Amino acid sequence: MQQPSLELQIQSLPDSPGVYQYFDKEGKILYVGKAKNLKKRVSSYFNKVHDIAKTNVLVKKIVTIKHIVVPTESDALLLENNLIKKLQPRYNVLLRDDKSYPWLCIKKEPFSRVFSTRRMIKDGSEYFGPYTNFKTVNTILELIKELYPLRTCNYDLNEQNIQNHKFKVCLEFHIGNCKGPCEAHESLENYQAQVDAIRQILKGNFKDSLRDFKKKMTELAADMQFEAAQIIKEKIEVLENYQSRSTIVNPKINHVDVFSIVSDEGAAYVNFLQIAHGSIIRSHTTEIKKKLDESDEELLSLMIVELRERFHLLSKEIIVPFEVDLGEQIKVTVPQLGDKKQILELSERNAKFYRIEQLKQIQIVDPDRHTNRIMAQMQKDLRLHVEPRHIECFDNSNIQGTNPVSACVVFKDGKPSKKDYRHFNIKTVEGPNDFASMEEVVYRRYKRMLDEEQTLPQLIIIDGGKGQLSSALKSIDALGLRGKVAIIGIAKRLEELFYPGDSVPLYLDKKSETLKVIQHLRNEAHRFGITFHRDKRSKSALQSSMEDIPGIGEKTMQTLIQHFKSVKRLKLASEQEISSVVGASKAKKIIDFYQTSNP
Structure with missing residues (x-):
């Protein structure tokens, strides 16, 4: 009998709760999932292009769809759990059995x-x-x-x-x-x-x-x-x-299980605490590798069933951070305050600390995986089309309106690439004008990169609010780079991220790794710009100071500027030290000038 088309298989699915199974052309199981409505859930895989590449690859491989109808969604969750452990499909999170645990x-x-x-x-x-x-x-x-x-x-x-x-x-x-x-x-x-x-x-x-x-x-x-x-x-x-060592806030809390979840782009971390007579009698955290960008709700529901089965948990009440459907026999509590809320926060802290420990270990033993995870997280958080492997950040410096300069710092794979940092002297702008200065340096930077056929960054960050971002965009548009390079602005005070054409700023979690990388970029740009600005201002002051010294010409000034950097260093230098740079005759003139003039 000929295999029905996928469209026909989907159309014949019931509008009932159940479990669906995807198979490839060789009959190998690809994925097992649960649904409140089988037809709607399965159809959603095929009626759009997914943001996650793995999901698109999965959909292309599906040839056969099988399903099992069950009375309720909670029954579907139990069945899904059993089938995943039994069949171990390639695109599902892996669930372990409990053979290695002591009793x-x-x-x-x-x-x-x-x-x-x-x-x-x-x-x-x-x-x-x-x-x-x-x-x-x-x-x-x-x-x-x-x-x-x-x-x-x-x-x-x-x-x-x-x-x-x-x-x-x-x-x-x-x-x-x-x-x-x-x-x-x-x-x-x-x-x-x-x-x-x-x-x-x-x-x-x-x-x-x-x-x-x-x-x-x-x-x-x-x-x-x-x-x-x-x-x-x-x-x-x-x-x-x-x-x-085990007592919790309220000893009246008895026979309750607490579940929490913390997740990032590639994995989720689920912690559970078993409470009896006001004491924690068991705590366990497990890591789940994501396969298809599963939501926290999906993963926590699956792991609650798995952990209750693995650890033989028989409590009639569970405490969770959001609603989950586990059937009528289990009371689901989502606490907003009080002792139960404190227990939930304790569970979440355990999950967070476990995640931090795992990430530290990965950073040490597998730095490439650590970098890949951060890049994937930044792509998701910042709503980019590609991972921001190459990021450039611009900052202006014109303290008290003098010597305006700009700095461009470069991060590659989330880390500073100091050999690629660049300073800019403002050439076309008179006086302190942040907006015009930003427009100039952005244009100069990417005009040169285009002329030299250098690889452009995936993300440009402008240190400033909407005004600086708009100025930078003028240069991006003039160079025809709109749509080819992502560009955002970050406000100095509230860590607001501005996108072109979007009046509402994006706020990232204060503890997110994406925000930490952006803050590091911004701080590096500020430091690099300020250092250059101070150096330039010192040299300017030194040149101005030397212009009145008789017998000291332009070439001698430049030699002294390169060596001493500032007026203070020149004044403190000995005649012998100055003589080694410009000769004895000129050294004596300089010493005499600074000794007779007011400091």
């Missing part, structure tokens, strides 16, 4: 053992976790060992074996780490009461254990058993210290 097990057996494991065996035992690293597991096991003396042996301690004296107490009994249930030194009832207390601690409930320990300590102290009471007091301190 804490309370073994189903007489005198239950508590230990860590990576394997879940369905024998009725209880498993808590998984935990994201063994450090957390070891800390909890050490806490349990401090509080409750449990056995570590793997003997089969059934009633008959104990009565038959099949086992002997070991070293753990003699050093006080075990009470010897193998020889009936401890009853099953008493032992399992300790296991019940451990179970509550693993669930995040410390109150019962603290209450029981404090009651026991009081009884021992009243009985004059002060050494035993001191041991219990130390256990209380251990438990309270462990709890204090």
